[in-house]
Amino acid sequence: MEKYRTCTLCEAMCGLKIEVNNGIVQSIKGDEKDPFSRGHICPKALALKDLHEDPNRIRTPLLREGERWIPIPWNQAIEWVARKIVALQQRYDEDAFAIYAGNPNVHNLGSMLYLPTFTRLLKTRNRFSASSVDQWPHQQVAFHMYGHQFLVPIPDLDNLDLFVIMGGNPLASNGSMMTAPDLRTRLKTIRDRGHLVVIDPRQTETAKLAQEHLAIRPGSDAFFLSGILRYFFENNLIDQGAWQSYSENLEALHTFVSAFSYAEIERHTQIPTVDLQRLAQRFAEAPRAAWYGRVGVSTQKFGATSQWLIQAINLVAGKFDRPGGVLFPNPAAPLLNFISKGHFDRWQSRVSKWPEFSGELPLICLREEIETEGPGQIRGLLVAAGNPVVSNPDGARLEEALQKLEFLVCVDFYKNETSRHAHLILPPASPLERDHFDLIFHQLAIRNTVKYSPPTFPRSEGSWDDGQIYAALACSLARLKKRPWKERLRLAYMRRISPARQIAWALKRGPHGVSMKALRENPHGIDLGPLEPQAPANLPKGKVDLAPARYLADLERMKKEPQPCAEFVVVGRRHLLNNNSWLRHIPHLTKGKNRMTLHIHPEDAQTLNLANGGLAQVSTQTGSITVLVETDTAMARGVVSLPYGFSDRAEPETNSLFAHQVSLNDIIPLAADACSGNAILNGVAVEIKAVSEAKNT
Ligand SMILES: Nc1nc2c(c(=O)[nH]1)N[C@H]1C(S)=C(S)[C@@H](COP(=O)(O)OP(=O)(O)OC[C@H]3O[C@@H](n4cnc5c(=O)[nH]c(N)nc54)[C@H](O)[C@@H]3O)O[C@H]1N2
Ligand SMILES: Nc1nc2c(c(=O)[nH]1)N[C@H]1C(S)=C(S)[C@@H](COP(=O)(O)OP(=O)(O)OC[C@H]3O[C@@H](n4cnc5c(=O)[nH]c(N)nc54)[C@H](O)[C@@H]3O)O[C@H]1N2
Ligand code: SF4
Ligand SMILES: [Mo]
Numbered sequence: 001m002e003k004y005r006t007c008t009l010c011e012a013m014c015g016l017k018i019e020v021n022n023g024i025v026q027s028i029k030g031d032e033k034d035p036f037s038r039g040h041i042c043p044k045a046l047a048l049k050d051l052h053e054d055p056n057r058i059r060t061p062l063l064r065e066g067e068r069w070i071p072i073p074w075n076q077a078i079e080w081v082a083r084k085i086v087a088l089q090q091r092y093d094e095d096a097f098a099i100y101a102g103n104p105n106v107h108n109l110g111s112m113l114y115l116p117t118f119t120r121l122l123k124t125r126n127r128f129s130a131s132s133v134d135q136w137p138h139q140q141v142a143f144h145m146y147g148h149q150f151l152v153p154i155p156d157l158d159n160l161d162l163f164v165i166m167g168g169n170p171l172a173s174n175g176s177m178m179t180a181p182d183l184r185t186r187l188k189t190i191r192d193r194g195h196l197v198v199i200d201p202r203q204t205e206t207a208k209l210a211q212e213h214l215a216i217r218p219g220s221d222a223f224f225l226s227g228i229l230r231y232f233f234e235n236n237l238i239d240q241g242a243w244q245s246y247s248e249n250l251e252a253l254h255t256f257v258s259a260f261s262y263a264e265i266e267r268h269t270q271i272p273t274v275d276l277q278r279l280a281q282r283f284a285e286a287p288r289a290a291w292y293g294r295v296g297v298s299t300q301k302f303g304a305t306s307q308w309l310i311q312a313i314n315l316v317a318g319k320f321d322r323p324g325g326v327l328f329p330n331p332a333a334p335l336l337n338f339i340s341k342g343h344f345d346r347w348q349s350r351v352s353k354w355p356e357f358s359g360e361l362p363l364i365c366l367r368e369e370i371e372t373e374g375p376g377q378i379r380g381l382l383v384a385a386g387n388p389v390v391s392n393p394d395g396a397r398l399e400e401a402l403q404k405l406e407f408l409v410c411v412d413f414y415k416n417e418t419s420r421h422a423h424l425i426l427p428p429a430s431p432l433e434r435d436h437f438d439l440i441f442h443q444l445a446i447r448n449t450v451k452y453s454p455p456t457f458p459r460s461e462g463s464w465d466d467g468q469i470y471a472a473l474a475c476s477l478a479r480l481k482k483r484p485w486k487e488r489l490r491l492a493y494m495r496r497i498s499p500a501r502q503i504a505w506a507l508k509r510g511p512h513g514v515s516m517k518a519l520r521e522n523p524h525g526i527d528l529g530p531l532e533p534q535a536p537a538n539l540p541k542g543k544v545d546l547a548p549a550r551y552l553a554d555l556e557r558m559k560k561e562p563q564p565c566a567e568f569v570v571v572g573r574r575h576l577l578n579n580n581s582w583l584r585h586i587p588h589l590t591k592g593k594n595r596m597t598l599h600i601h602p603e604d605a606q607t608l609n610l611a612n613g614g615l616a617q618v619s620t621q622t623g624s625i626t627v628l629v630e631t632d633t634a635m636a637r638g639v640v641s642l643p644y645g646f647s648d649r650a651e652p653e654t655n656s657l658f659a660h661q662v663s664l665n666d667i668i669p670l671a672a673d674a675c676s677g678n679a680i681l682n683g684v685a686v687e688i689k690a691v692s693e694a695k696n697t
Contacts, residue, residue: 002017002020003017003019003020003454004016004017004018004031004034004523005018005432005436005456006436006438007045008431008436009045009579010042010044010107010174010175011175011176011177011441011444012175012180012182012183013037013179013441013445013451014031014034014037014040014041014045014181014182015030015031015036015037015039015181015525016030016045017029017030017031017032018048024053025049025052025432028045028046028048030045031524034181034524035449035525035526035527036181036447036449037181037182038182040182042576043576043588044576044577044579044583044589046588047583047586047588048431048432050586051430051431052431056414056585056654057427057430058412058414058425058427059460059462060072060427061073061074061076061424061425061426061427062425063077063080069425074462074464077424078426078472078473078476079476081424081426081476082476082477084380084407084409085380085382086481088380088406088407089123092375092377092379094123094124094125095124095125095377096376096378097122097124097126097379097380097381098127098366098369098370099122099127099382099384100128100363100381100382100386100388101115101127101128101129101130101384101386102130102387102388102391103130103134103580104582105384105385105466106440108428108434109435109439109467109499110428110434110466110467110469110470111384111385111466111467112440113502114466114469114471114494115384115466117470117471117491118470118477121474121477125356125361125376126369126376126378127359127360128360128361128362128366128388129360130386132357132360132361132363132677132678133363133364133681134298134299134678135176136304136357136362136678137303137304137306137678138152139152139342139357140304141304141307141311141548142342143342143344143358144308144344144550144551145545145546146544147539147540147541148342148540149340149341149342150335150339150440150443151539152177152444153311153314153320153328154177154179154326154328154445154531155325155446156290156325156326156327156446156531157178157180157290157446158186158446158530159323159324159530160190160194160289160290160324161193161194161195161286161288161289162190162195162196162197162282162286162288162289162290163190163194163196163197163290164198164279164283164290165196165198165199165200165206166198166199166216166221166292166293166296166306166310167293167294167295167296167297167298167300168200168293168294168297169200169205169206169296170183170187170206171183171187171204171206171576172204172205172206172574172576173294173295173574176294176295177294178292178294179438179442179445180445180447184209187206187210188209191209191210195211195286196211197210197213198212198214199213199214199221199224199271200213200214200215200216201215201216201217201571201636201639201641202571202573202599202634202635202641203215203633203634204634208634212279214271216269216271217269217564217569217636217638218296218300218569218639218682219300219301219302219682219683220268220269220564221269221293221302221306222306222309222558223264223265223268223558224265224268224271225306225310225312226256227265227269227273227276228276228279228280228283229257229316230258230262231277231281232284232313232316232317233254235281237280237281237284237317238250238316239284239317239318241318243320243321243535246535246539246542246543246544247543247544247545247546248543248544248545248546249545249546249547249548250316250547253312253546253547256547256555259555262276267563267564268564270636283313284317287324288319289317290314290319290325290326291313291314291319292310293306293307293310295572296571296572296682297310298678299572299678299679299680299681299682300682301561302557302561303673303675303676303680304675304676305558305675308548312547314326315546320535320544322533323530323532323533327533328531328538329444329445329448330512330528330531330532330534331442331445331510332448332450332507332514333437333439333450333503333506333510334506334510335439335440335442335443337506337509338506340358340359341540342357343357343359344356344358349362349365349369350369350374350376351369352365352368354672354677355677357676362677362678363388363392363679364392364670364671364679366388366392366398366401367394367398370401370404371401371404378405379405380406380409381405381407381409382409382410382411383408383409383419383422385411385412386418387419387581387582389402389647389663390416390417390418390581390646390647390663390665391645392670392679393665393668393679393680393681394623394665394668394669395647395663395665395666396623396663397622399417402421403421407423408423409423409425409426410422410424411426411427411466412426413427413430414582414650414654415651415653416581416582416651416654417647417649417650417663420651428465428469429460429463429465429466430457430463432455433455433457433458433459433460433463434459434466434467435452435453435454435455435499436452437452437453437500437503438451447528447530448527448528448530448531449525449527450507450512450519450526450528451519451522451524451526452500452503452516452519452520454500454523467499471491471495472495475488475491475492500516504516512528514526514528550675551675553675554675557674564638567638567685567686568686569639569640569683569685570618570639570641570642570664570668570682570684570686571639571683572642572643572644572681573599573641573643573644577589577590577595578595578643578645578646580644580645581646582654584646584654584655585654594628594658594659594660595643595658596628596646596660596662598618598627598628598629598641598688599630599634599635599640599641599642600629600632600640601631601635601636601637602633604637605631608688610688610690611629612631613628613629613630614628614629614691615627615628615629615660615690615691616628616629616689616690616691617690617691618640618642618667618686618687619686619687619689620668620684620687622666622667622668622669622670623666624667625662625664625666626660626662626691627662628660640688642662642664644664644681645663646658646661646662647661647662647663647666648661667684667686668680668681669684
C-alpha cells in the first residue's frame with residue numbers, strides 16, 4: 001500500500017511516497033505527484049524508516065535511579081513531572097523552572113499546537129529555544145521593520161535571474177528560511193538563465209555551482225552590505241517604486257551606510273572593492289533579483305545588523321514585494337494569526353540583563369541562570385526536543401551545569417548529550433506515527449502550497465506523541481496550580497480536539513478557504529500559486545521602517561571592530577547527511593569517509609606544519625579539541641571549518657561511528673551579538689597546532 005506524507009526532517013517539505021506492507025516500510029521514495037517537490041527527496045528521508053524501526057529508540061518513559069533507568073507508565077510520568085514543577089516553583093519561585101525548546105518542535109504539529117500552552121502555564125521568565133542560536137536576527141529584523149516577527153520576505157526563487165546567497169549552503173542544508181524542495185535544480189536553473197552569487201568564506205557545494213564566489217572574511221558581512229548600499233546611494237541607483245510611499249527613514253539609512261569608506265570595507269571583508277561595486281551595479285540593474293542571508297550571517301558578531309542591511313538592499317533596489325524579487329507568502333493556515341507579533345525588552349535576564357525577545361531569553365544565558373545563586377535561579381529544566389549541550393556555545397560547561405539541577409526532564413526518543421543527564425525521559429511517538437501539517441514552513445515557502453499528512457502507521461500501543469505529552473502536562477499543571485475552573489475546562493477541551501480539527505478551523509478562516517476534506521482528497525497536496533505582492537496592506541502598521549533605531553545604534557560597535565589580523569577563525573559546516581545533532585547513528589547516513597574533519601587551506605596547513613590526514617589541536621580560551629586535518633583549497637586563507645553537531649558523549653547507541661567525534665561548541669566561547677542576543681557561532685578566533693601521532697596514542 002502506498003502512503004503519502006511530507007518529510008519532517010528539514011525545512012524543504014518534500015513529498016514522500018511510502019510503500020508499506022504488513023506494517024513495515026518497504027521503501028521511501030519521492031512523491032512525483034507532490035506539486036511542490038515533484039518527486040525530489042534527499043538520502044535523509046530514508047532515515048524515517050530507520051528511526052521508526054530502531055530498537056534503541058526509547059518507547060516508554062524512563063525514570064533514572066542512580067545508574068539505572070526504570071520504565072514507568074505514562075500517567076505516572078506526567079503526574080511526576082507536574083508535581084515536581086509545582087513543588088519546585090512553590091519552594092522557590094516561578095522562575096526556578098525553565099524550558100528549552102529545540103529545533104524539531106517546528107517540524108512537529110503536536111508540539112506547535114500544545115507546547116506554547118504548556119509553556120504559558122509555567123509562568124516562568126526563563127524560557128529558551130534554539131531560535132537564539134539560529135534565526136533571532138531574521139525574526140527581530142522582521143519585527144522591527146515590518147511589524148511581525150514572522151513577516152519575513154522570501155526570495156521568489158522560480159522567477160528571478162540574479163540571486164545572491166550570503167552565509168547559506170542550500171546544497172547541504174536543503175535551504176532554510178526559504179522552503180523549497182530540490183534547491184539544486186532550482187539554483188541550477190537560475191545559474192543557467194541568469195547569475196548566481198555565493199558570499200561565503202568557504203567555496204561551498206553551492207558556491208561551486210554558482211558563477212561567482214566571493215570569499216568573505218567571517219563576521220564582516222555588515223561592512224560588505226553597507227558598501228553595497230553606499231554604492232546605490234552614491235550612484236543614483238535608488239529605485240523610485242511604490243515601496244517609497246510606505247517606507248520611512250531612508251535618510252537615516254543613507255547616513256549609516258556612508259560611515260565606512262570602500263577601503264575600510266575591503267580591509268574588513270577582504271573582498272576587492274571592484275567586486276563589491278560590480279555586484280552592486282549588477283544587482284541594482286537586474287529587474288528580477290533577490291539577496292538572501294542565512295545561518296552564517298545570523299550567527300555572528302553583527303548578525304542582526306547584517307540581516308537588516310539585507311532587507312534594506314532588497315527594498316532600496318526595488319526588489320521588495322515584487323514578483324522576481326522577495327515577497328511575503330500567503331499560507332492557507334495563516335501562521336501570523338497563531339503567533340504573537342513579537343515584543344522586545346519587556347524584561348531582562350536576571351544575571352546579565354539581556355533583553356527578552358517574544359518571551360524568550362538568549363540561550364547563551366542559560367548556564368549563568370543555573371549557576372548564579374539568588375531569587376530566580378534555575379533549579380529545574382524541561383528540554384523539549386533539543387540538545388543544548390551540543391547546540392549551545394561552551395557546551396561542555398553547560399553539561400556540567402545541567403548536572404547541578406534538582407530536576408531535568410527531556411522529551412526525546414534518544415539519550416543524547418543532554419537527555420542522558422535527565423531524571424526522566426518522556427519519549428514521543430515515531431514521526432511516522434503522527435499526522436503532520438507544516439504551520440511554520442508554509443509561511444517561509446517560495447510558493448503557496450498546502451498539504452495534510454495523516455499518520456503513516458497507527459499509534460503503537462502505549463505510544464504518545466509530543467502534542468499529547470504537552471496537553472497532558474498542561475492539564476495536570478493547571479489542576480495542581482489550582483487554575484480557575486474555566487481555564488481547566490478549556491484545557492481539558494483542547495486536549496480532546498485533535499490537531500487535524502484545529503488545522504481544519506484555521507484553514508477555513510484562512511485566505512484560500514481550503515477545507516480539510518479537500519486536503520484528504522488530495523493526499524499529494526494542493527498548489528495555490530506563486531507568491532504575490534501584498535504590501536503595504538499586510539503590514540500591521542501599514543509601513544516599513546527602513547532604519548530601526550536599534551540597528552542604527554550598532555554603528556558605534558562596528559566602528560570599534562578591529563581590522564582582521566593574522567589569526568585563524570573557525571566557521572561551522574553542515575553536510576547533506578547530517579541533521580544538527582541527531583540521525584548520526586543511522587548507518588546509511590554515517591558510512592563512508594569520515595566527515596569529522598578540520599578543513600584548512602593547504603598553504604595554511606603547510607605554514608602550521610599540519611599534514612593532510614594528521615591530527616590538529618584547535619583551541620580557544622574556552623577549550624581544546626583534537627581533530628583530523630583535511631586540506632582543501634575551498635577554504636579562504638585564515639579560515640578553518642568544522643562540522644557542528646557531534647560529540648562522543650551521547651549514549652553509545654546514539655553516537656556515530658566516525659572516529660574523532662568532537663563538538664565544535666565545546667570550544668566556542670559563550671558570546672552573543674550585542675544587538676540581538678543571538679549566539680556568535682561563526683568567525684571565532686582559534687589557535688591551531690599539529691599533534692604528533694605519538695602523543696595522541
Ligand atoms: N556551532 C554551531 N552551533 C549551532 C549551529 C551551528 O551552525 N554551529 N546551528 C544552530 C542551529 S541552526 C540550530 S537549529 C540548533 C539546533 O539545536 P537543538 O534544537 O538543541 O538540537 P537538535 O540537534 O536539533 O536536537 C534534536 C533532538 O531532538 C530529538 N528529536 C527529533 N525529533 C523529535 C521529535 O519529533 N520530538 C521530540 N520530542 N524530540 C525529537 C532528537 O532525538 C535530538 O536528540 O543548533 C545550533 N547550534
Ligand atoms: N543536511 C542538513 N540540513 C540541515 C541541517 C543540518 O544540520 N544538516 N540543519 C538545518 C537547520 S537547523 C538550519 S538552521 C539550516 C541552516 O541552513 P544554511 O544556512 O544553509 O546552513 P549552513 O550549511 O550551515 O551554511 C552556512 C554557511 O555560512 C558560511 N559562513 C560562516 N560564517 C560566515 C560569515 O561570517 N559570513 C558569511 N557570509 N558566511 C559565513 C559557512 O561557511 C556555511 O557555508 O539547515 C537545516 N538543514
Ligand atoms: S530535503 Fe529535507 S525534507 Fe526533503 S527529503 Fe531530505 S530531509 Fe526530507
Ligand atoms: Mo537551525
